[in-house]
Amino acid sequence: MNTEQALPDGVDFPLEGVRVLDLSRVFAGPLCGQVLADFGADVIKVEHPGRGDDTRDWGMRIGKTETTYYNSMNRNKRSVTLDLQSPEAVQIIYDMLPQFDVVIHNFKHGGADKLGLGYEKLKSIKPDLIYCSVAGYNSDTPEAKRPGYDLVIQAEAGLMAINGEEGTPPLKFGVAVVDLMTGMYAAQAVLAALYRKSRNGRGRQIELALYDCGLTINGYYALDSMLLGHDTQRYGNAHPSIVPYGLFEAADGPLIIGVGNNRQFEAFCRQVIERPDIFEDPRYATNVERAKNRLEILPLLKSIIATHPRQHLLERMQACGIPCGEVAGLHEALTSERTRQTGVFQEMPHPVAGKTWVFAPPYRLDGQRLPIRHTPPTLGAATREVLQELLSMSDAQLQALKEKGVLTLPE
Numbered sequence: 001m002n003t004e005q006a007l008p009d010g011v012d013f014p015l016e017g018v019r020v021l022d023l024s025r026v027f028a029g030p031l032c033g034q035v036l037a038d039f040g041a042d043v044i045k046v047e048h049p050g051r052g053d054d055t056r057d058w059g060m061r062i063g064k065t066e067t068t069y070y071n072s073m074n075r076n077k078r079s080v081t082l083d084l085q086s087p088e089a090v091q092i093i094y095d096m097l098p099q100f101d102v103v104i105h106n107f108k109h110g111g112a113d114k115l116g117l118g119y120e121k122l123k124s125i126k127p128d129l130i131y132c133s134v135a136g137y138n139s140d141t142p143e144a145k146r147p148g149y150d151l152v153i154q155a156e157a158g159l160m161a162i163n164g165e166e167g168t169p170p171l172k173f174g175v176a177v178v179d180l181m182t183g184m185y186a187a188q189a190v191l192a193a194l195y196r197k198s199r200n201g202r203g204r205q206i207e208l209a210l211y212d213c214g215l216t217i218n219g220y221y222a223l224d225s226m227l228l229g230h231d232t233q234r235y236g237n238a239h240p241s242i243v244p245y246g247l248f249e250a251a252d253g254p255l256i257i258g259v260g261n262n263r264q265f266e267a268f269c270r271q272v273i274e275r276p277d278i279f280e281d282p283r284y285a286t287n288v289e290r291a292k293n294r295l296e297i298l299p300l301l302k303s304i305i306a307t308h309p310r311q312h313l314l315e316r317m318q319a320c321g322i323p324c325g326e327v328a329g330l331h332e333a334l335t336s337e338r339t340r341q342t343g344v345f346q347e348m349p350h351p352v353a354g355k356t357w358v359f360a361p362p363y364r365l366d367g368q369r370l371p372i373r374h375t376p377p378t379l380g381a382a383t384r385e386v387l388q389e390l391l392s393m394s395d396a397q398l399q400a401l402k403e404k405g406v407l408t409l410p411e
Contacts, residue, residue, distance in 0.1 A: 030074055090116050
C-alpha cells in the first residue's frame with residue numbers, strides 16, 4: 001500500500017496537476033522523478049511485476065518489498081506493476097500516455113525503441129510530451145551501448161583520481177555522486193522544459209549521460225588540470241587553494257576549520273590560537289602566500305591546534321565568525337538536535353514494518369518545507385487505483401491481466 005500523509009493547510013505545490021510516467025530504475029532516473037514528485041507532480045512509477053525496481057533488493061529490508069536504498073529515491077510516488085515485455089502492458093502505456101506530461105526512462109541504448117517506447121513513437125501519441133532519457137554515455141558516440149554504472153563513471157571521468165589523500169590509491173566518493181548529480185540535472189532539465197512548454201505548448205526530448213555529468217562534477221579541478229597540462233595534486237580533506245581549510249586534530253578529537261579570507265586568518269592567529277606572529281609573517285599574510293607555502297604553515301598550525309581542546313577552539317572561532325564545526329558520525333548527525341530542528345529526517349508509519357525513516361524534501365518555499373505526501377510505495381500498491389483512475393478498467397479486466405502475468409494487484 002501507499003501510505004498517504006495528511007498535509008498542512010495551504011500547501012501550494014508548484015507542479016500540482018503535472019503527471020509524470022517514471023519508467024526508470026535504480027538511482028539517477030528515480031531521483032529525477034522524486035524531485036518532480038516532491039514539487040507536487042503525480043509521479044506514476046512503473047515496475048516489473050515480479051522483482052520491481054532493482055533497488056528493492058539493495059540495502060536493508062523494510063517490510064516485504066522496500067529497502068533503505070529504494071526508499072531514498074522513491075518517496076511521493078505511486079507504484080504500478082506492468083511487464084513491459086508484454087504487448088498488453090505497452091498498450092496500457094499508449095492508452096494512458098495522453099494524460100501524462102513527462103516520461104522518464106533509463107533503458108539501455110535502443111531498449112526503449114525495441115519496446116515500442118522510443119521518443120518518436122510516444123511523441124506520435126502525445127505531441128507535446130517531455131521525454132527525458134538517462135544513459136551512461138551519449139547516444140551519438142561509439143560507446144552508446146555501454147551500460148552506465150556510477151563506479152565505472154567515477155573512474156573514467158577522473159573523479160576517483162581527485163578524491164582521497166595524496167599517495168593513496170584512487171578512491172570513490174562515499175555515495176553514488178554521479179548518479180546523484182545526473183538525477184538532479186535531469187530534474188532541472190525537465191523543469192526548464194515544463195516552463196518552456198507553458199509558454200509555447202511544445203514538448204522536448206531531453207538526454208542526460210552519466211559520463212557528461214561525471215566530467216562536470218570535477219568543476220574547478222578540471223580547469224586547473226587543463227591549465228597545468230597534468231593531473232592536479234590530491235589534497236584529501238584540505239582545499240587546493242585555501243589555507244587553512246580542512247580537517248584538523250584538536251587535543252580531544254577532529255574538527256573542521258574553514259578560514260575563508262585574510263581577515264578571518266588574522267582573527268584566527270590573534271584571537272583563537274594567540275599567535276599573531278604567524279599572521280605578521282609575510283609568507284602567511286595573504287591566502288595566495290599561504291597556499292604557496294602550505295608545506296611550511298600547515299604542520300605549524302597542526303602542531304598548535306593539537307594542543308587545544310576542541311570545544312575551546314570552536315567557541316573562539318565561532319566568536320570570530322570563522323567557519324568551523326565538529327566532525328560527526330553519520331548516526332550522530334542524523335540523531336542530533338540540529339537535524340531534529342530541520343524536520344528533514346522523519347519517522348513515518350509503514351504498513352508492514354510499523355514505522356520507517358524517510359527524508360523530507362530539502363526545499364523550503366515561502367518559509368515552509370514541502371511535506372511528504374506519500375511514503376515510498378510498496379510494489380504495485382497503486383496498480384488498481386491508477387488503471388481504474390486513468391483508464392476506467394474494471395476489476396474483471398485487471399484480474400485477467402493479472403492472470404496473464406502482465407501486472408500484479410495489491411492484496
